[in-house]
Amino acid sequence: MKTFAGTIRFFVEGVPVPKARPRVVRRPNGSAYAYTPKRTREWEELIAWVARQKIEKPFEGPVRMELTFFLPRPKNGKSPFPVHRFDADNLGKSAIDALNGVAVVDDGQIVELIIRKRYGDPAGVKIEIEAL
Known part of the structure; x- marks a missing residue:
């Protein structure tokens, strides 16, 4: 489905990775990147x-x-919700950054955002984007 009005939904399979802080490395000449x-x-x-x-x-x-992240259930996981692994906001940030310029021109266009974390198999993220 390739459309720009209405709603688009898709699933990305894989263990979700939260947005990590950029790493800074110093070069031998003293500059950093x-x-x-x-x-x-x-x-x-x-x-x-x-x-x-x-x-x-x-x-x-x-x-x-709307971003729904499905995380693998830990072997000793008794909670019905994944409360101890990954912050929802950092999971959302990695997905939003990936969609910037691909699904939306700029992430500032997102006026409503829902992020969920669940246990699920297969692991991944269900993404739903709706034009308002």
Whole structure:
């Protein structure tokens, strides 16, 4: 489904990775540079790749975004909800950054955002974007 009005839904399979702080490295000459950790970068690239398969052109107006993250249940997990692993806001940030320029022109267009964490198999994120 390739549309720019209405709603688009898709699922990205893989263990979700929260947005990590950029790492700073000093070069031998004393200058420093920042980079995104590999796991975060790979997860964001996967989300962007799947989004490109579903979306021809980014949404241009205000949008509602719903992100439902499905995390693997730990072997000793007794809680019905994943309360101890990954902050929902950091999971959301990695997905939003991946969709910036792919699903939306700019993440400032997101006027309504819902983020959920659940246990699920397969692990991944269900993404729903609706033009308002």
